[in-house]
Amino acid sequence: MTDSAKVLELLGKMKAAIDENAQFLTDLDAAIGDNDHGINMARGFKKVEEDLPGLSGKDVGAILKKVGMDLVSTVGGSSGPLYGTAFMKAGAKAAGKNEIGMDDFIAMMEEAIGGVQMRGKAVKGEKTMLDSMIPALDAMKEAAGAGKAAGDVLKAGVAAAEDGVEYTKGIIATKGRASYLGERSIGHQDPGATSFLVLLKAIAEEY
Amino acid sequence: MVGFVLVSHSRTLAEGAKELGLMMAPEVPVEAAGGLPDGGMGTDYQRIAEAIDKVAEVSDGILVIMDMGSSCMTTEMVLEDRGDALPKAVMVDCPFVEGTVAAMVSAAMGDSLETVKKAAEDAAGEKKF
Ligand SMILES: Nc1ncnc2c1ncn2[C@@H]1O[C@H](COP(=O)(O)OP(=O)(O)OP(=O)(O)O)[C@@H](O)[C@H]1O
Numbered sequence: 008m009t010d011s012a013k014v015l016e017l018l019g020k021m022k023a024a025i026d027e028n029a030q031f032l033t034d035l036d037a038a039i040g041d042n043d044h045g046i047n048m049a050r051g052f053k054k055v056e057e058d059l060p061g062l063s064g065k066d067v068g069a070i071l072k073k074v075g076m077d078l079v080s081t082v083g084g085s086s087g088p089l090y091g092t093a094f095m096k097a098g099a100k101a102a103g104k105n106e107i108g109m110d111d112f113i114a115m116m117e118e119a120i121g122g123v124q125m126r127g128k129a130v131k132g133e134k135t136m137l138d139s140m141i142p143a144l145d146a147m148k149e150a151a152g153a154g155k156a157a158g159d160v161l162k163a164g165v166a167a168a169e170d171g172v173e174y175t176k177g178i179i180a181t182k183g184r185a186s187y188l189g190e191r192s193i194g195h196q197d198p199g200a201t202s203f204l205v206l207l208k209a210i211a212e213e214y
Numbered sequence: 215m216v217g218f219v220l221v222s223h224s225r226t227l228a229e230g231a232k233e234l235g236l237m238m239a240p241e242v243p244v245e246a247a248g249g250l251p252d253g254g255m256g257t258d259y260q261r262i263a264e265a266i267d268k269v270a271e272v273s274d275g276i277l278v279i280m281d282m283g284s285s286c287m288t289t290e291m292v293l294e295d296r297g298d299a300l301p302k303a304v305m306v307d308c309p310f311v312e313g314t315v316a317a318m319v320s321a322a323m324g325d326s327l328e329t330v331k332k333a334a335e336d337a338a339g340e341k342k343f
C-alpha cells in the first residue's frame with residue numbers, strides 16, 4: 008500500500024528524475040521538435056515541487072489533481088495539457104483515498120492514458136508518449152494478473168516502456184511537432200515517450 | 215459584436231495577427247494571448263483564460279483562433295473549465311493569419327458567431343495567387 012505521504016515523496020523523486028534528464032529530453036526534442044521538452048517538464052515539476060508542502064495531509068486524489076493543474080498552467084508545451092490531463096484523471100480515480108494499492112494504481116494509469124488520448128486525439132503508433140504508456144500499462148496489468156508483487160509489476164511496466172521508447176525510433180510521427188518532419192522523424196526516439204519512462208522509473212525505483 | 219482571442223506560441227505572432235485584423239476591422243474586440251509569461255515561446259493557460267474573460271466583457275460571442283499543438287489543447291482546457299459561461303466562446307480550425315483577418319472583417323459587419331466562424335474556416339480554401 009502507498010499512502011498520501013509516500014505519494015508526495017514519489018512526486019519529489021519524479022521531479023528529481025526530470026531535472027536529471029532535462030537536458031537529455033530537450034536534446035531529443037531538438038532532433039524532431041522544438042528543443043524544449045526537458046525545459047517544459049522541468050518548469051512544470053518545479054511548480055509541482057513548490058506545492059508539495061501545502062499538500063501534506065490531503066488525499067491522493069486531491070494531490071494528483073493539484074499536480075495536474077500545476078502542469079497545465081506552467082509547462083507551456085503539449086506535454087502540459089497532456090500530462091496535466093493524465094494526472095487530473097488519475098486523481099479523479101483516486102478521489103478521497105488516503106492509500107492506494109497496485110490495483111488502484113493500474114486503474115488510475117488506465118484513466119490517465121484515456122485522458123491523454125482524449126486530449127491529444129492520438130492512438131498507439133503515432134510516435135508519442137502513448138507508445139511507452141500503453142505497453143507499460145498492458146505489461147503491468149499482465150504482471151498484476153499473474154499475482155506478482157508491486158515491485159515486479161512496476162519493473163514489468165518499466166521494461167515495456169523501454170521497449171516502447173525503442174519502438175518509437177522506427178516509426179513516423181503523425182502527431183505533434185515531429186509530424187512536420189514526416190519520414191525524417193524515423194531514427195529518433197520520441198521525447199514524450201522517454202519522459203514517461205523517466206517518470207515511471209522514478210516510481211519503480213521506490214518499490 | 216463577436217470578439218476574438220488569438221492564441222499563439224509566439225507573443226509577436228499573436229500581436230501581429232491582431233494588428234493585421236485591426237487594419238480592416240478596427241472596432242472589433244480582440245486580445246492577443248501569445249507566448250509564456252517569461253517572454254519565451256509556448257502557451258499559457260492563465261494568459262488565455264484572462265484574454266477570454268476580457269473579451270467576454272465587451273462582446274456577444276468569442277471566436278478563439280489558435281496556431282497549433284498545445285495552443286489548441288490548452289485553449290480546449292480553458293474552455294472546458296469555463297463551462298457554458300456567456301458569452302459563448304468557440305474554437306475554430308483555420309489558418310492563423312488569414313482566418314483572423316477574414317473572421318474579424320465578418321465580425322465588423324455584425325455577423326453572428328456562427329457566420330464569423332464559417333468565414334475563418336473558409337479562409338483555408340482561399341488561393342493567394
Ligand atoms: N497529440 C498528441 N498526443 C500525444 N502525445 C503528444 C501529442 N502531441 C505531442 N505529444 C507528446 O509531447 C511531446 C512533446 O512535448 P513538448 O513539451 O516538447 O511539447 P511541444 O511539442 O513543444 O508543444 P507545442 O505543441 O506547444 O509545440 C512529444 O514528444 C509527444 O510525446
Ligand SMILES: [Mg+2]
Nearest residue numbers: 040041043044
Ligand atoms: Mg517541444
